[in-house]
Amino acid sequence: xxxxxxxxxxxxxxxxxxxxxxxxxxxxxxxxxxxxxxxxxxxxxxxxxxxxxxxxxxxxxxxxxxxxxxxxxxxxxxxxxxxxxxxxxxxxxxxxxxxxxxxxxxxxxxxxxxxxxxxxxx
Amino acid sequence: xxxxxxxxxxxxxxxxxxxxxxxxxxxxxxxxxxxxxxxxxxxxxxxxxxxxxxxxxxxxxxxxxxxxxxxxxxxxxxxxxxxxxxxxxxxxxxxxxxxxxxxxxxxxxxxxxxxxxxxxxxxxxxxxxxxxxxxxxxxxxxxxxxxxxxxxxxxxxxxxxxxxxxxxxxxxxxxxxxxxxxxxxxxxxxxxxxxxxxxxxxxxxxxxxxxxxxxxxxxxxxxxxxxxxxxxxxxxxxxxxxxxxxxxxxxxxxxxxxxxxxxxxxxxxxxxxxxxxxxxxxxxxxxxxxxxxxxxxxxxxxxxxxxxxxxxxxxxxxxxxxxxxxxxxxxxxxxxxxxxxxxxxxxxxxxxxxxxxxxxxxxxxxxxxxxxxxxxxxxxxxxxxxxxxxxxxxxxxxxxxxxxxxxxxxxxxxxxxxxxxxxxxxxx
Ligand SMILES: Cc1cc2nc3c(=O)[nH]c(=O)nc-3n(C[C@H](O)[C@H](O)[C@H](O)COP(=O)(O)OP(=O)(O)OC[C@H]3O[C@@H](n4cnc5c(N)ncnc54)[C@H](O)[C@@H]3O)c2cc1C
Ligand code: SF4
Numbered sequence: 001x002x003x004x005x006x007x008x009x010x011x012x013x014x015x016x017x018x019x020x021x022x023x024x025x026x027x028x029x030x031x032x033x034x035x036x037x038x039x040x041x042x043x044x045x046x047x048x049x050x051x052x053x054x055x056x057x058x059x060x061x062x063x064x065x066x067x068x069x070x071x072x073x074x075x076x077x078x079x080x081x082x083x084x085x086x087x088x089x090x091x092x093x094x095x096x097x098x099x100x101x102x103x104x105x106x107x108x109x110x111x112x113x114x115x116x117x118x119x120x121x122x
Numbered sequence: 123x124x125x126x127x128x129x130x131x132x133x134x135x136x137x138x139x140x141x142x143x144x145x146x147x148x149x150x151x152x153x154x155x156x157x158x159x160x161x162x163x164x165x166x167x168x169x170x171x172x173x174x175x176x177x178x179x180x181x182x183x184x185x186x187x188x189x190x191x192x193x194x195x196x197x198x199x200x201x202x203x204x205x206x207x208x209x210x211x212x213x214x215x216x217x218x219x220x221x222x223x224x225x226x227x228x229x230x231x232x233x234x235x236x237x238x239x240x241x242x243x244x245x246x247x248x249x250x251x252x253x254x255x256x257x258x259x260x261x262x263x264x265x266x267x268x269x270x271x272x273x274x275x276x277x278x279x280x281x282x283x284x285x286x287x288x289x290x291x292x293x294x295x296x297x298x299x300x301x302x303x304x305x306x307x308x309x310x311x312x313x314x315x316x317x318x319x320x321x322x323x324x325x326x327x328x329x330x331x332x333x334x335x336x337x338x339x340x341x342x343x344x345x346x347x348x349x350x351x352x353x354x355x356x357x358x359x360x361x362x363x364x365x366x367x368x369x370x371x372x373x374x375x376x377x378x379x380x381x382x383x384x385x386x387x388x389x390x391x392x393x394x395x396x397x398x399x400x401x402x403x404x405x406x407x408x409x410x411x412x413x414x415x416x417x418x419x420x421x422x423x424x425x426x427x428x429x430x431x432x433x434x435x436x437x438x439x440x441x442x443x444x445x446x447x448x449x450x451x452x453x454x455x456x457x458x459x460x461x462x463x464x465x466x467x468x469x470x471x472x473x474x475x476x477x478x479x480x481x482x483x484x485x486x487x488x489x490x491x492x493x494x495x496x497x498x499x500x501x502x503x504x505x506x507x508x509x510x511x512x513x514x515x516x517x518x519x520x521x522x523x524x525x526x527x528x529x530x531x532x533x534x535x536x537x538x539x540x541x542x543x544x545x546x547x548x549x550x
Contacts, residue, residue, distance in 0.1 A: 007323045011178050012427055014319035050324060053173045053186050054300055055272060062163070064275040067172035069186045076328065083300055097192050115172060116188035 001027065008032060010040040017041040049073035053115070054086045056101060060121050061093035067115035068101050074108045081106055093120040124206070124227060129154040130446040131439070132220060132234035134211050134387065137166020138428050139419020140240030141194045141203075142435025143442065147238075148201040150443035155203045156232075158222065160210040165191035166242055168428065170269045173293055175320075179429040190428060216392035216412050235446035236414045238438050239388050239402070243381040243420040245290075253285075255341030260348035264290040264378040268297070277301055279374030283351050284308045285339055289317035289426070291378025296325035305331045306370050309353055311338040311360060316380075318426065339375070340367060348373055381424045391415055399423040407441030408434065414449065416442045457534060459485060462543040466490045466518070473540065479531045485524045489544055492517040496547045499524055503537020516544055 001022050008015045013033060019041050020028040029041040043049055051073050055065040074082055085105055095118040102112040130152040133140045136159035147155045163169065168176070171187030178184055181193060199205075209224035218234040245263040260279060267278050268290060280303050284291045287310040295305045308326060313336050315322055326333050340354040340362060355366035383401040385393070393402045393410040401422040402410040409416050418438035419431040456472040468487040477483060485501065493516050500510040501524055508530050516522055524542065526534065534540065 007319050009320040009324050012175070012318055012320060014323075050328070051174045051184060055172065055275070057275075063273055065273065067186060067188050067272065069172070069174050069189075097189060115186040116192050 004045055006041060006044050008037045008040050008044075010036045017044075019045045021045055048076040050076050050079060052079055052082050052086075054083055056086060056089040056091055058095070058118055059090060059092040061095075062119045062121055066091060066093075066095055066101075066118045068112050069115055070105065070108075070110050071113050072110040074105070074110055078106060078108065082108075082112075086112060093118050124230060124232070126154060127231070128233040129156045129235070130450065131155045131236050131238065131442045132218075132232065133157045133238040133240055133439075134214075134220075135159065135166060135240035135242055135419070135421075136161075136164035136195075136205065136207075137240060137242050137419060138168060138191065138194065138431045139242070139421070139435040139438075140166070140238065141191070141198050142432040143238040143240060143416070143418045143439030144203040145194065145198050145201060146436040146439030147236075147443040147446075148198075148203055148439075150440045150447075152236075152443040152446050156206060157198070157203060158206045158209050158211055158220075160208070162208050164195055164205055164207065167265070170265070170272045171293075172272045173297070176428050179427070180432050187428075194432065211387060214387050214391040216415070218391075218414055234414075235449040236416065236442035237391070238435075238442050239385075239391075239393070239410075239415065239417040239421050240419050240435065240438075241384040241387060241421050243383045243424055245377070246380045246382060247377065253339050253342060255339075255352075256344055258342065258344040258346055258348050260344065260374045261342065262374070262376055264288070264294045264376045267374075267376050268294055271297060271301060277303060279303065279348075279372075281306060281372040282374045282376060283339075283353075283370055283372045284376045284378055286310060286378035286380070287312075287315045287317055287322070287333060287335075288378035288380060289321050291376060292317050292321040292325040294376060294378070295331050296329060299329045299331070305329075306372055307331075307353065308333045309337040309339065310335050311356055312336070313358075342375060343369070348375055351375055381420065383421045383424065385421055388415075388417065388421065393417070406437075407444075408438035409441055409445070414442075414445050416445075457537060457540055459540045459542070461487065462541040464489050464491065464493065464516075464544045465542050468542055473526070473534070475531070475535060478526055478534060479528055481528065483526045485526065485542065487522050487524075487542060487544075489516045489518055489522065493544070493546055497544055498547055498550055499542070499544050501526065501540055501542050503533070503540060506533055506536055508533045508537070508540070512547065 004019045006017045015033050017031045053069040058066045097117045099114045100111045131147040133144050168187035168191040174186045176185045176190035213221040218237045220232045222230045245265045282305045340352040343350045350371045353368045355363040402417045416438040418435040425431045458472050461468050466488045501508045
C-alpha cells in the first residue's frame with residue numbers, strides 16, 4: 001500500500017490530503033474538510049485535472065488580447081496542447097462574455113470561453 | 123460638466139470593493155450613486171487577473187477575474203449606478219467634497235452625502251525593500267508584468283527570477299511559463315510561503331518551478347539590462363549565510379513582496395489609519411472616524427480572497443446609503459433663506475419647516491443701501507409669493523424684520539429656497 005500527500009486545490013482552504021492507494025485503486029482519503037475534497041483527492045491521485053486560463057489575440061479590440069478559460073477542468077497532461085490550440089486563435093471584436101472560442105477542445109468535452117466582454121476599439 | 127453636483131453616495135474606485143458598495147447603496151435606497159475610476163475601464167485589479175479561482179464562495183462558480191468583475195458590473199449598471207471613468211480623484215475633504223480631474227469633463231468638484239473609499243492597494247517596489255547592486259532595466263513588480271502580459275500583450279523578458287512567494291508572483295510564474303518563458307526560481311526570505319498553498323501546487327509544483335524558502339537576493343547584476351542575480355540563504359535573523367551564494371542568470375526580476383493599502387486620499391479626508399493594517403480604523407458598517415466616510419476592500423486591509431472584498435463592499439455600501447438618506451432627510455427639513463434684491467443678509471440662513479408649522483419665525487435683515495420712498499418687502503419662493511408688506515423707507519442702519527407664521531407653512535413647503543427682495547413700490 002502506498003500513502004500519498006496531496007493538497008486539495010478545489011478551494012482556497014488548501015486542505016492537506018492523505019490518500020491511501022493500492023496500485024491505481026484509491027482505498028481511503030483523509031484530511032479533507034468537505035466532500036469536494038474527497039472527489040478532488042480521488043481524481044488527483046489517479047489523473048490530475050486543471051482549469052486553464054490564457055489569452056487570444058483580438059482584432060480591432062479595446063485591448064489587443066481577450067482573456068479566455070476552460071469552462072471545466074482538462075487533464076493536466078494536456079495543458080501544453082490546450083495552450084497550443086488557444087494560441088492559434090484570433091478573433092474580431094466585439095466579443096461577448098462567455099462566447100465559446102473553441103468548442104470541445106481536443107475532445108475533452110470542455111469549451112474554451114471568453115472571460116469578459118471585449119468591445120471594439122472606439 | 124456632470125449632470126449633478128451632489129450625489130447620495132460617491133464611490134472612489136471600481137474594483138470589486140467599490141462596485142459591491144455601489145450595488146448595496148442602490149439596493150438600500152440611495153438614489154444617485156456614482157463610481158469614479160481613474161482607469162479607462164471599470165473592474166480594478168481583476169481586469170488583469172485572468173486566471174480562474176474567483177467567486178467560489180460568493181457565486182458558487184469558478185470564474186476568472188474579468189468574469190467575476192463583469193458579473194457585478196452588469197448588476198451595478200442594471201441598477202442605474204453611474205460610472206465616471208478616466209477620472210482621477212485628486213482631493214477629498216472631511217466634508218465629503220471631492221476634486222476630480224477628468225479626461226472628458228476637465229476639472230470638476232462634487233459633493234457626496236456619503237463617500238466610500240475603495241482605492242485598493244498597490245505593490246511594494248524595489249525602493250521599499252532595498253536590494254543592493256546595479257540599477258539595470260528588467261526589474262518589475264509582478265503586478266506590472268501581469269498587466270503587460272495579460273492585458274497589453276507583450277512579454278517583459280525570457281528568463282525570470284521571482285522574489286517573494288506572494289500569490290501574484292506565483293500566478294505570474296505559471297503565466298510566463300504558459301507564454302514560453304523560463305522561470306528559474308522563486309525566492310522567499312521567510313521560512314514559509316506568503317501566498318496560498320493551492321497556488322504553490324497549481325502554479326509552481328505543476329510546472330517544476332523551484333521555490334527556495336529562507337533565500338533572498340544579495341545583489342542584482344547587469345549594466346543596462348539584468349544579466350543575473352546572486353541568491354543567498356538567510357538565517358532566522360535574515361543575515362546572509364556565507365558560502366550559500368549562487369549566481370542565477372536571468373534577464374528579468376519580478377518582485378512579489380507585498381501590497382500596501384492606497385490611502386493618500388483617506389488621509390486628506392482626515393481619516394485616521396491603523397499603523398498595523400495601513401488602512402483606516404472602521405466600525406462594523408465600515409465607517410471611518412470621519413462621519414459619512416466609509417471604506418471597502420483592500421484599502422481597509424489586504425484581503426486574500428475577492429469574495430470577502432465583495433462582502434465588505436456590500437457592508438460599506440449599505441452603511442453609506444443609510445447615512446446619505448439620513449443626511450438628505452435633514453436637508454429636506456430645512457429651507458435655505460437667501461438675501462435677494464437690495465438685501466445684504468438675512469438671519470436665520472435656513473428655516474426649519476417643522477418649527478414654522480408650530481410657531482412664528484422672525485426673519486431679520488439689513489439692506490445694502492438707503493431707499494427713501496415706499497418699498498415692498500417680499501418673501502418668495504421660485505414660483506410663489508409668500509408674504510409681502512410695505513415700509514415707508516429702509517436704511518442700512520435700521521434692521522428690517524419680516525414675520526413668517528404657521529399660516530405660511532404650506533406655501534413655504536412649495537419653495538426650494540426662500541428669497542427676500544426689498545424694492546421701491548414704483549418699480550413693482
Ligand atoms: C497586482 C495585483 C494582483 C492581484 N491578484 C489577485 C488575484 O490573483 N486573486 C485575488 O483574489 N486577489 C488578487 N489581488 C488582490 C486584489 O486586489 C483583490 O482581490 C481585489 O481586487 C481588491 O479589490 P478592491 O476593490 O479593494 O481594489 P482594486 O481592485 O485594486 O480596485 C481599486 C480601484 O480604485 C482605483 N483608484 C485608486 N485610486 C483612485 C483615485 N484617486 N481616483 C480614481 N480611482 C482610483 C484603481 O484604479 C482601481 O481600479 C491582486 C492585487 C494586486 C495589486
Ligand atoms: S477539502 Fe474541501 S475545504 Fe478543503 S480545500 Fe478541498 S474543497 Fe476546500
